[in-house]
Amino acid sequence: MRRNYVRALGAVGLAATMVVAAGCQDAGGGSNEAGGDGKCGGKVAIFGAFTGPNAGLVLPSLNGAKLAFKQFTEKNPDCKVELKEFDTTGDPTQATPVANQVAQDQSFVAVIGGHFSGETKATMPIYEAAGLVMVSPSATATELTATGNKAFHRVVGNDGTQGAAAVAYLKNSLKPSKVFVIDDGTPYGQGIIDEVKKGLGTVVVDSDKVQTDQTNFDATISKIKSSGADAIAYGGYTNEAAPLLKQARAAGITAKFLGFDGLYDPGFPAGAGAAAEGAIVTCPCLPAAEAGGTFSADYQKEYGQAPGSYGAEGFDGANVLLDGFKAGKSSRKDLMEWVDSYDKQGVSKYVKFDASGDVEKSKVVIWAYEIKGGQITPKEEIKLS
Amino acid sequence: MTTTTSRKRLLNGLSDATGGIGDRFRALPKWQRGLAFLAFVAFLYYLPLLGIPGLTWLRTDSIEGGNNWAGVLFVCAVYVLIAIGLNVVIGLAGLLDLGYVGFFAVGAYSVALFGSTQSPVVKALQERFDLPQGWAVAWAICIPIAIAIAMISGVLLGWPTLRLRGDYLAIVTLGFGEIIRIVVRNVSWSGGPHGVAAIPGPEGAPSADNQVFGLIDAKPWYWLALTVVLLLVLAVRRLENSRVGRAWLAVREDEDAAAVMGVYPFKYKLWAFAIGAALGGISGALFASRQGFIEPNQFNAQLSILFVAMVVVGGAGNMAGVALGAFLLAYLPERFRDFAEWRFLVFGLALVLVMLLRPQGLIPSRRRARELKDRAEEVPASV
Amino acid sequence: MNFDELFGHLGQHTVDGLAKGSIYALVALGYTLVYGVLKLINFAHSEVFMVGTFTVVGVWSLLGATDSPPLGTLLLLLAAGLLAAALASGLTAVAVERIAYRRLRRMNAPPLIFLITAIGLSLVMSEAFGLWQGRLVVGIPTVLERDVVFSIGGTDVTNTQIITVVAALVMMAGLDVFINRTRYGRGVRAVAQNPDTAALMGVNKDRVIALIFLLGGLLAGAAALLYALRYGNTRFNVGFLLGLKAFTAAVLGGIGNLRGALLGGLLLGVVEVYAATLTQSNWEDVAAFVVLVVVLLFRPTGLLGESLGRARA
């Protein structure tokens, strides 16, 4: 009997310890060195799919941002800035706890991201509630700026603009009589193709939706053949576009192929091989050579490769915030206001945001690139009329 | 030869150690076990605040780029709920369900489509019945709707397919999960690939003004999920320790023999499916409420497989086991983010190793028995 | 519903579907062989196929393959690719059995455990290739230019399609002969029917099981070559969806039944192409699974019923 009491006492003691231990909360939850105390600098979180199948699209942006931070620190050793990476693999489920983490840690004063539209959509209410400004280098879904969210800004044109540019390019340069449109059923692909359909009207003769990880495109190819289209517009990513284009060319389809920034990835010509030759890829990103200043060369030097998709946007996004730090803004509130009123030439475009957080339409630069000799080479800037 | 024997001895030692703790625990008087259980529950509630020196490294935010601890705990709790539901199907009734994510999705989408002001369904209802712009079904009503729809889908899936044998059932359920995902993605009334945002929580639509279940602090969400988990654990325990649980086990062990003993296998299998589906629906509903935004690709077949792995790694049939399995499988990849791209490879390796070294699961299922021992002697000698 | 397109080119779609289904069928044979003998789903088989496709990539780039090489080089490439892919896949499959299954078999573990082990192993394999080869599509040179060999009533039949279908049929027939006519095949059938009795009769069960995995792997390797020829791309996770479909095909035809796997694969391929034509390509998976469910409702053990042991006993 006695031993039982001892045991019971032990159990009660354990419970008591826990209750007491509850006193020391959140030891690991980050320090509360709140910004806004006038000192220069601050901590910025960047989140996105840094691993996973589409990491190739996101990593240049991360690298661009890192480069911007590095250059800033070199130039302003007194201003302590820090960039923390949070990998979400592009999955909204994983992006939400990241957002909670960043929002609760008062030392973060701004966010670069999200890189994909899904994770952005899932987390922007959280960042808005925390008063954290978001500067996204590559989330292009039109709806993101249509919700009235005050935190979200992007230094990239949205799908609407890009779709319109693609329409303009098709109408003015390729001049096809029949267009076949394909999307991959992702918010990005479908969104942009919807814009193209709207813009082209009856020139679009038929459409198909493929799905992620599809490898056989016989049915799509038959449809393209029967439609007699002389141009194909594809909204989606490399993993499906490369095999599709390859199979289509093998099946004797000679129609012009037009893709969007999801294909602005060295993996696309590599995956499609010779079939990719002559394919057009539009991207709201400046060609390296056109990018202002020494960005392209610096990037090349730092990472040993040319800046891929959104490298310049990542750089610009980071610089929007870094300029704020330099101007003495170091609280969430100040930075939010800073970004809202930002007005300066960046490397990818002239950066100025409208009320909804989109970069001003007139400032969006969209380029058409052509695949030549397995390289994505700039062709011409698309003028939005 | 020596290596195999030593390895065997090591393994035996391992299972003796874990089993020993279990045995010693079971041997304790009931009230002490109750007290220990209460202490454990208290610890679970305390977990998001974890600050005991020496244990803080457990927190997922104790590492560079780590996720919010309470947020991760919430996901763990949801996965535990899923594992408990799936355990009814796989562990108790012995039905291999590879499409459990379908029910999870049904639950999540039920709340999203009825509760969010942005959902096409709510918009259609507004138009049809002339309701004001901000109208949507209240969260408290969405949850029972989610459970009901999940249960109905469970019955609809089970009714035709439960007469199929194990492996056929597996592939059909896998197909079901994929069909749900693809349909939701391809049709417009579900929001299509764009998903649904503004999914309400207990306090209504996600907003910075919410006092308890807000956007930033995940702790209340975790406590809510934990409470739901504990309530449902008790509920499933009640089923397990009744004629229903016995019938499930009998059907799992030998369906024909059970039928010959007067148990109608189909009925109990269908119930297992429906109850499993309901639990999946609840977890989906919780998940969607907390996320505030869902999209179809979150509910892919890989997730289904992860769910099954949680159940099997933990020890199918044992609720403590599957809960542990779920917790570990949700938690470890988060805690060990340092592995970065390697973490799924490591995860796969760990899965293989655990199964090879401990095929019965981390905490194997064991039938309760002890309490009866003394009662057996009380039976009158004459029959 | 685009019935005009479907019926306007019904022949074309059928041929496309058959070619697509042939690859399913070859991979499905691997599932069916293992299931027929061990009564377990070898979930890692999809990665065995994936390994095969990457082997083709590796060997061809080693041999400096380019688009449309001359005939002699082409034949060399095909032979080397087939040999290497079949070998790599076969050995991978045997390794899977040794690492993941043999120990569990000795312990008489329940099928669920095998399933999870296999899932873990396939995760390891696909992740390893994802880390090594990147997560984007890897292009494979088009060594065999697609060419319309003959055309009947608007239905173009291409060389790759003929090669795929014929190769699948030949290998299928070869396997059938091997299982039903040879001494090794008899051992396989004996173990499939009753492992314990077979062991008593002097059949080495472990050898037979290793043989089964080897055969399945060889066929998956061959399928990998055909896949590389026809699709010209591969990816670290190419196995998952294809494996899923192949397994569906095996179940559709009656798992454990070799001819069932062929029938199921072809049927599934045709159904998918029809469905994608009728609606849009993103509905083809739904169609595949709906067909599976409907077939199983009326024939609970698949179209041809299951039985490797009783196949032509």
Added chain:
Amino acid sequence: MSDQNPDVTSEETPDLDEIRSSGPVPRQREVLLDVDHVTLRFGGVTALDDVSFSLYRGEILGLIGPNGAGKTTCFNVMTGVYRPTSGAVRFAGQKVTGRKPHQINRMGIARTFQNIRLFPEMTALENVMVGTDSQHHTSVMGALFRLYRKKVKPHELPVVDSTNGAVRIWQQVRLGCAKVFGISRHTLEERAGERKALELLKFVGIVGRANELARNLPYGDQRRLEIARALATEPKLLCLDEPAAGFNPAEKEELNQLIRRIRDLGYTVLLIEHDMRLVMGVTDRIVVLEFGKKIAEGTPAEVRDNPKVIAAYLGEPADAA
């Protein structure tokens, strides 16, 4: 135990001596089971060929025959595992054919299996309790919420017996609750089932192993457990499929006694058995099958002397059991 089978009053229970002395059971006895021209074909194989026999209430009928004669197949037809190609099985005047196995069980036919088919991962007690399932009325929701409560008879109330103060108070509270709110049907049925299962385990002599997993029981106890489980379904007819297989003579004698005790309780027994001594010793009548056909029927003595039976068993030594 006698209240287990309310349909069988003690008057109807056959008198052993009467049966023995009067030879073949007289026709006027009530037919419990009627196998009526049953034929069963699998593909080209005829497993049962026009088999007919009747089973009378209260008797022990032996079903014998060489290996592969169709005895177990016959059981499977009777318990709904197979559907006969033609013919019918009637039980207590109702058609068995076409019903599902659990329905047939609830009509009153219980069986054991030739190759023991217990629920290996459940305890012996639970195995038997599965058999009591048909006597439970708790629904799934009832088991979950346990809201349907019954007024409790005095002997069903929880006892207050602890000397420990805290525990005693707890027991008092439980007693009070039970008095005010009653006890849920689930609990009452569960207790009844457990009690009954323990009684049955005692009856077959393995009550000491009630808490062991079925797979851990010795072979003989597994056989006994199967019988207890079958009895738990409150059958009118108990079908035993080779219960003595693998038994030594001492165990066979115990089984002999057990079968007699079962019959004495008012059950009708159908026994498939290879062991001739056991069959001849315990049965009232015997039906002999060979190659799916009935070749003889009669008292043990008649069957023993039947030339066809002798030929079946002895004529082909290779087939002899």
